[in-house]
Amino acid sequence: MTVFKNYLGGFSAILLTFSSFVACGTEMYKVSVAEDFDTKRSEAAHPASADKNSKLYGIHAPSGWVKLPVEFRFSPDMDQSQRIHLMAAMKKWEWAVGEKLFAYSGEHKGVVGDSFKDLYSSLQDDVNGHYLDQDWAKTNKPDHVLATTIWNNATDFSVISKADIRFNSQHYLIGDSYELKATTERDVVDMQSLALHELGHLLGLAHTGEDVDSLSIMNPALYIGEGLTSRKFSRGDLERIHFIYGCHGQSCDIDGLLKEQENADWDKLTLTAKRWMQDKGPSPELNFN
Numbered sequence: 257m258t259v260f261k262n263y264l265g266g267f268s269a270i271l272l273t274f275s276s277f278v279a280c281g282t283e284m285y286k287v288s289v290a291e292d293f294d295t296k297r298s299e300a301a302h303p304a305s306a307d308k309n310s311k312l313y314g315i316h317a318p319s320g321w322v323k324l325p326v327e328f329r330f331s332p333d334m335d336q337s338q339r340i341h342l343m344a345a346m347k348k349w350e351w352a353v354g355e356k357l358f359a360y361s362g363e364h365k366g367v368v369g370d371s372f373k374d375l376y377s378s379l380q381d382d383v384n385g386h387y388l389d390q391d392w393a394k395t396n397k398p399d400h401v402l403a404t405t406i407w408n409n410a411t412d413f414s415v416i417s418k419a420d421i422r423f424n425s426q427h428y429l430i431g432d433s434y435e436l437k438a439t440t441e442r443d444v445v446d447m448q449s450l451a452l453h454e455l456g457h458l459l460g461l462a463h464t465g466e467d468v469d470s471l472s473i474m475n476p477a478l479y480i481g482e483g484l485t486s487r488k489f490s491r492g493d494l495e496r497i498h499f500i501y502g503c504h505g506q507s508c509d510i511d512g513l514l515k516e517q518e519n520a521d522w523d524k525l526t527l528t529a530k531r532w533m534q535d536k537g538p539s540p541e542l543n544f545n
C-alpha cells in the first residue's frame with residue numbers, strides 16, 4: 257500500500273562509461289554517472305535545480321523527506337561489511353546536518369532485490385529498502401550501472417515520501433575497497449563512496465557539475481577499483497544539504513566541519529555503524545572525543 261500519492265517515480269543510477277583511464281595497476285576506473293539522474297524530470301519540476309546561479313542548483317527535492325528519521329531495512333543477503341559501510345555513509349550525512357536522518361528497522365525478511373519483478377515495483381511496499389540485485393537485467397538498466405536510487409514524492413515534487421536503493425551486485429563487488437579483491441568478472445566498488453552519492457539522491461540532492469563544484473560527492477563521476485574511495489563532502493555538498501534540512505549545533509559551522517573531516521578519526525564512524533546495527537532505531541551519536 258502506498259500512503260502518499262506517487263507524483264514522480266524518481267530515478268537515479270551510477271553509470272560506468274568509457275571515459276575511464278587506467279593508471280598503474282588494474283581495476284582503476286573513473287566512472288562517469290552522467291545519465292544516472294532523471295535530469296529532465298527534475299528540471300521540469302524545479303527549473304532552478306539546473307540553474308548554476310540559483311541556491312536551488314543541485315537540489316531535486318528542496319523540502320526533503322515528509323517525515324524524519326527515514327526508517328529503512330536491508331535485504332538479508334547484504335553482508336556485514338556492506339551494511340556497516342552503508343550505515344557509515346548515513347551516519348556521515350547525519351554528521352553533516354547534526355540531526356538524526358535515519359532509523360534502522362532491521363532486515364526486510366525474505367525480500368532481496370530479485371524478489372521484485374522490475375525496478376519500480378520495489379516502491380510499491382511501505383519499506384525503504386536497500387537491496388542487492390543479482391539479476392540486474394530485471395532493473396532494465398545496462399550492466400555497467402553501479403546502483404540505482406528510486407523514490408516517490410509526496411504532496412508535490414519537492415517532498416520525498418519513500419525511496420529504495422538497488423545495488424548492482426551481479427556485476428560489481430561492492431564493499432570496503434580497502435579489503436576487497438577484484439575478480440576477472442567483477443570490479444571492486446567502495447560501498448561507503450557509492451552509498452554517500454546514492455543517499456545524497458535519496459535525501460533530495462541532484463547532480464552537481466564538476467565545473468561548478470569539482471569536489472562534490474554528487475559529481476556525476478566516481479572512482480572504482482581496489483583501494484579507491486570518494487568519502488568526503490565538499491563545502492557545496494554541506495551548503496546544499498543544509499538548504500534542505502537546515503543545520504543543528506556544530507554542524508552549522510561549515511568551516512569547522514571541513515576541518516573535522518580532515519582531522520577526525522573516521523575509524524570511529526565504522527565503530528558507530530557497528531553499534532547501530534546491533535541496536536535498532538535512530539543512529540547512535542558519533543563521538544570523536
Ligand SMILES: [Zn+2]
Nearest residue numbers: 268269289292
Ligand atoms: Zn547520481
